[in-house]
Amino acid sequence: MTTAVALRVFLPFALGYFLSYLYRVVNAVIAPDLVADLGLDASTLGLLTAVFFLTFAAFQLPLGILLDHYGPRRVEAALLLFAAIGAVLFAIAPNTPVLIVARGLIGFGVSACLMAAFKAYVMWFPRERLALINGFQMMSGGLGALAATQPVELALGFTDWRGVFLILAGLTVVSAVMVYAVVPEHGGGRHPEAKISDTFAGVKEIFVSAQFWRVAPHCVMSQAVFTSVVSLWSGPWLRDVAGLQRDVVAHHLFWIAAAMIAGFLSWGLLAERLQRLFGVRPMTVAAVGMSGFMVVQATVAFELPVAHPSLTLMVWMAFGFFGTAGIVPFAALSQAFPAHLAGRVNTALNLLIFVMAFAAQWAVGLVIDLWPQTASGGYAPQGYQVAFAVMLALQVLALAWFVARRAVRI
Template identity: 45%
Template sequence: MNLNLRFFLHVFMPFAMGYYLSYFFRVVNGVIAEPVALELGLGPASLGWIGSAYFLFFASSQLPLGVLLDRYDTRKVASYILIIAAIGSLTFAFAQSALMLWLGRGLIGLGVSACLMAAFRAYAALLPPERLPLVNGLQLASGGLGALTATLPVELMLPLIGWRGLFIGLAVLSLLLAVFVRFRVPPILPTTDKPVALSIQIKESLAIFRHPLFLRIAPASVINQALYVALLSLWAAIWLRQVDGYSQAATADLLLWSAAGMVVGFLTLGWLASRLQSLGIPTSLVSIICMVLFLLLLTLVLIRADLPATPLWFLLGLFSTAGALMYAALSQGFPKSLSGRVNTALNLMVFISAFLLQWLIGVMVSFWQPLENGFYPAQAYQVSIGICAAVQALALIWYFIGHRGRSKKAALDTVT
């Protein structure tokens, strides 16, 4: 199949809408955190714990999801799992305790866990490899649009419908989208007529984590994505409010700009990687260079450099997309029969890391005593997020100086 109107209407659009919803759920937590905390009396550790449930449940689904996507019709897997998101959204909407918020947030994460991976599985099955960086970038941009509408627009809606009304609406939307994916997308079946034994599929899935190409590429990609997800979905909003002193409306505005940068990044970096790959420059190298720029920008945020906030947060969002280019790089380095499991293996690591980072930042911040206004000192956030940035730096160093045996070089050549 080519990138034509039929592809975009029957394949891309349903999956893009699913990832839009997935990212909306992911990011809206940062905007509703303050009203939820005020209503239920939650502190930073509780907020981090509740927010991290999305990533924990999401991560726990990735290995079985990869097997399901490679074994069964992709559209059916994606549509059935979306129903869980509707259940989780209703649970969150009617929650009266931190535990119920945690459970609802977790079920939401589980319910949208197939939105991106099902799309990547479908694109890898239907399109030539050289088209993957571009169409993957477009898919990821749809998630960026979800992040955009989960910031300032939600801030404007909250006085009208409240955070509980918002999640009731999202539950209805999840159900409608499940029906849309099921009946709009054509069947995307396994690449072989003879089913592979489940035990063999599981063994192949575990082997991916030991593959030299995966071991070299994954750490930098994982931390880059997980760190920005943890920031945009919770801690960036709290940083802007408690450290930089912005109002709730101004905070939502800056988050909107950062999400806009993410959309631009997904679109432009995917296009750039496709063009450069045709010139012999590997996608993995483009990704790594942009990750270095992301880390430099985050450092400027942490040291509170005297720079205009809007372009700084916009560029941070733009280069946060660098790690996602590795999905295309890895897909090109493995057989199509493994494409679902390769992408979910990387996604598993991303969301385990996002769970840990979002939760641990809250735990580390809680080591400091709150100020009289209930906020925590700037140093608490600088140290906590700075430790995460240092882990990103180590992952980048590993990419450049990690062990490079002969088998590793051969694996890398399959990508370039």
């Protein structure tokens, strides 16, 4: 495989995932504008943002089948056009219900951006390189998260949030064209499962696998909490609990995204090197990283950054760095199943992650609304503390499950 071909495979999918993550995270920055324009309470803001994850998750199993049958190039290019339509609808939406529909359409449209890339990389790259190339793909998502922070805040000085989404719609169309026109066709893209029963037999094989269910709960809870907090509640927490002004919040979100980029690259590289040089299993690396993520969450839940304001940025950057360790299990599971099931393995895990991310993001808003708003119009710090503590407790249970089933090797 030449460098030119590798770049033709990687760069278009990287751009798609860049935009996917930008869409996912942008509400953390524009939340004050949405609240001011539409008068949203915490639970409605959570629902509006989280519906992205619901439609994203709902399409994961059909997506896996489509990826395994028709290849990642065609599937992602088509779906990105739906994301562009959703972005236009979001920009012109007159009320909250239309915004929710538009946000859901965006989630559906970008639902292939990570899984299509993972499928393409299984087809094109050696298995021992998957953790590394997956890390580079996730790094492109981190760049999208970074672009959704201070760059979006700067853009709001020239236009409003509606204008931002019109720009994103145009970029999404460009991304769709690039995926379709630049990514080369792979002769081994389809697997000869002619019957629909064979296709669903592959899905069943995954969901009855002891290997899958040893990994899934720990990975799902870690990534769901990470995704739901970074894509929305990190911004309001920095405003309401840490007491930071809007420009400082955008600055902190920028560095959280930068830490995510470092994390995506570091965990993938670390997993690849330790496996190749010392035979360390990728799930061992992932478990260590996700445990570190839980430690960082404990400091946030118990408001250590509030007691020591100088640590706020450091703690939240650690949140961004360790939260990315949950991506390593995708490479681990891809190596544990036949290559022709790669699309369905990844989308099965992604389905569970995004269903839980939807529930977690909305649930945090519901918990926060149990306390009255503060005199300044923000949300009560006690609500954040309870919500974050509950999410941490669920991850502790998932880790206990992973350790208890250590006899199942992966």
